[in-house]
Amino acid sequence: MQRHVNDEYVQRAQRDGYRSRASYKLLEIQEKDKVLKPGQVVVDLGAAPGGWSQVAAAIVGSKGKVLAMDILEMDGIPGVEFLQGDFREQEVMDQLINLLEGRAVDLVISDIAPNASGVRAVDQPRAMYLAELALDFARTCLKPGGAFVTKLFQGEGFDDFIRDARSSFTRVVTRKPKSSRPKSREVYVVATGYKS
Secondary structure (H helix, E strand, C coil): CHHHHHCHHHHHHHHHCCCCCHHHHHHHHHHHHCCCCCCCEEEEECCCCCHHHHHHHHHHCCCCEEEEEECCCCCCCCCEEEEECCCCCHHHHHHHHHHCCCCCEEEEEECCCCCCCCCHHHHHHHHHHHHHHHHHHHHHHEEEEEEEEEEEECCCCHHHHHHHHHCCEEEEEEECCCCCCCCCCEEEEEEEEECC
8 A cells, every 4th residue: 555655656646637547558658659649439448447548538639539448437537438347248348339339449448457366377367368358359340550559467378469469450569668567567568550
């Protein structure tokens, strides 16, 4: 708790009005890779408490659209349409597709992670499964040239995931934002140029 309270990015988030320190991870990715642009349609998977949705909504603006979904409740954010549900369930995915109203998606972002048990042999496959589902979803809804950003944890299945992503995107890079805790195994995969 003490580490959290004293964390530079937690303090910055409170000062800047962001809902979580995670906002800075997306802002750093944006600075390097320019994945967000005004007028885009963006889907944020595993959005609560809403840090990434806040960043996305501010950049895409009123001509854009941000659809956020999470299994947890999330307080409303101007410019963000929220769907509460588990994206592992087909019924929930169908609802999300309906909310898109036929619009192709420019960008899918996912900062989703499973509840950690502390046992790597359990947590790693769970995290990989969620990342694979997010990639599958991106493939169903992205427009040609679209982009995908997801959290991954280094470990078993990591290299296979990168290879799989490269089969669908022209450019796939990994990023370790400064705002990511140094001891964390998390990295972000930034995939651009979707080959539909």
